[in-house]
Amino acid sequence: MRQLEMNDPYTFLKILGYAALPAAGNLLGILLARLIALPRWIIGVLLHSSAGVAMGLIALELMPRIQETTPLVELVFAIFAGAALSLLLFYAARYLAGRTGGRAGTWMVFAALGADLTTDGLMTGAGSAASLKLGALLAGAQLVANIPGGFAAGSNLRRTDLGARSLWAAGGTVSLCAFVSAGLGYLILRDADDQMRGASLALVTGLLLVATLEDLVPEGDAPKPPRWGSTLAIAVGFCALAGVTALSSQ
Numbered sequence: 001m002r003q004l005e006m007n008d009p010y011t012f013l014k015i016l017g018y019a020a021l022p023a024a025g026n027l028l029g030i031l032l033a034r035l036i037a038l039p040r041w042i043i044g045v046l047l048h049s050s051a052g053v054a055m056g057l058i059a060l061e062l063m064p065r066i067q068e069t070t071p072l073v074e075l076v077f078a079i080f081a082g083a084a085l086s087l088l089l090f091y092a093a094r095y096l097a098g099r100t101g102g103r104a105g106t107w108m109v110f111a112a113l114g115a116d117l118t119t120d121g122l123m124t125g126a127g128s129a130a131s132l133k134l135g136a137l138l139a140g141a142q143l144v145a146n147i148p149g150g151f152a153a154g155s156n157l158r159r160t161d162l163g164a165r166s167l168w169a170a171g172g173t174v175s176l177c178a179f180v181s182a183g184l185g186y187l188i189l190r191d192a193d194d195q196m197r198g199a200s201l202a203l204v205t206g207l208l209l210v211a212t213l214e215d216l217v218p219e220g221d222a223p224k225p226p227r228w229g230s231t232l233a234i235a236v237g238f239c240a241l242a243g244v245t246a247l248s249s250q
Helices: 002-007 011-035 040-069 072-098 101-130 132-157 164-189 194-221 227-248
Strands: none
Touching: 011 101, 011 132, 011 164, 040 132, 040 194, 040 227, 072 101, 072 194, 101 132, 101 164, 101 194, 132 194, 132 227, 164 194
């Protein structure tokens, strides 16, 4: 049954449709930032809710699946590999930003968005290779998580002289990262065995864990939101993901 699902000619189009969700979250956040101005501490609270969603994904969806099929040694190695890939993407984004001259700050935002969407696409593609339901859940969670991230990026871009046309052209180009990485991740892993898929999900977990703790949480802490707000947001994000997981399993 699963092999038929993977060989469905429309499956690849479904994966690309899933990949559109994280990109849409970023673009929606940027659009909202162009239309309204929120206090920065509220953006920080929203980013903490995204961190709660990410931690819920790791605890409730990814790790249980990984532990079913992946030996401990492979799990540890894949987690470290995912963390190393996250670090590589960080340095790549910083390098690209450093080559943009006077608009380094502006393009650093887009470089960071590109790295983030590449990670989202890899998660979506690898998750879809294990289960289309998991791929859809990962993409949907990233849609929710990327709205405050896109809002924060859009707020930073408001302080530049980048025109609306250039903004949307750059945003659309960066969004392609999600489609390319999701397609590649799925095509590479769709015919893999369960153990290989489990290892790939462990790599995704390493990516998500580092991106959450090293990037998302510090970015959310930067505007110094009230502790009660950030704490509540993390719990709400985690519980919201738990609710979606429970409903999708019925």
